Amino acid sequence: MPTETAPAGDHTELVYQCRLPLSTQTLTFVTRLLGAHLKKIRSRWRKLPTGRIAVIVLAALRHDQRLADLAGGNHVSRTTVDRWLKEMINLLAAKAPRLERVLAKIARKGGSVVLLDGSLIPTQRRTCLPIRRRWSAKRKRHGLLVIALTDVKGRLLWTSTARPARGSEISACRHDDLVGRLREAGLAAIADLGFVGLDDDTGDPAVITGYKRPKGKQLPPPKKLVNQLIAAERAVCEHAFAHLKNWRVLTRLRLDVKWATRLVRALMILTQHEIAR
Structure with missing residues (x-):
């Protein structure tokens, strides 16, 4: 026996209020x-x-x-x-500073160390060839790689150009000649194990990293202690990226990728104003 249902009513747009957790x-x-x-x-x-x-x-x-x-x-x-x-x-x-000015400002204030790290910005998945370059084998997803510098207090100072995630963090740093600019400013950078091999000068390195565990072996206690000290210093750098990713627009980028670099630098400026209050 056929049944009849009442037609739906008129379409009405509903507007609701939402809290914006900003100062x-x-x-x-x-x-x-x-x-x-x-x-x-x-x-x-x-x-x-x-x-x-x-x-x-x-x-x-x-x-x-x-x-x-x-x-x-x-x-x-x-x-x-x-x-x-x-x-x-x-x-x-447009208010984001250039790398040379950031390093020179730290040197003028008597600083000697910055913190270096990279992060992935997820993007939508596509099937064409240029998009395949955004596939990160390390993180198993599509995205763009961004390198950032922070001070020892965890404040974002500079972000690099957003590049396809298929490349490594070392390649991104070499593209910006980060090691050479650190040496010119008389500064050093503390980084994680992903940056091992960025600086070939073992006598006076501009990029300080920990020690990788050899395959099938264990690190000796002194090297483990060095890794722990470096991880403790880098904790504030991880916090800086956490503050940046509080902007949920970076959860999965839907804007055209040509806007990615400007978007990250714009969010860096907003993050600086937000956490400095």
Whole structure:
């Protein structure tokens, strides 16, 4: 016997409130940065005030909120939100310092050591040949590799260009001539075992790493102690990457990969303002 069901009612868009776990200092910084940019380009008006635009952009970066959802809740188009997001990424990334200036500033302040590490930014999986270069055999996923420097307190100082994860961390550092620039600044970098072999100068290395355990053998106690001391010093570097990845937009990058470098540098600037409050 056939049954009849009542038709669904009219479609209604529901809007809900969501907490954004960021400080007022970060929101003020982004709002002022956007306001100064609009004044510089003599923009006559925007569909929303600069404060609302800043909140929308921060929600997209912090929560990885869908742009269409943010657009519908604020009565603007998705393309408008996308334009605001990319505009703010460009403004923030432009404030990221260059490697030479970062190292020179540390040297002027009397510093002697920085912390070096790499991290993978997951990306969406594709099947074409250029995307296969983003497959990381080490982490068994597609992504982009980013190298970062932090100070001894775990504050992010510099991030490299986002490169395909198929390459190694050593290759990425050699592409930026990191060892040569560290020597020019009179600094040394502490890194994990993934950077063993980056610096060939064993007498006066610019990159300090631990000892790898030989296959089928055990490390002697002195070398184990060295590894423990290096791991203790590098703990704050791991915390720095954890703060950076609190921005959930890095959980799986959906933007075009050409925006990856600017996105990471923009998030570095936001992270610096957020954890320095």
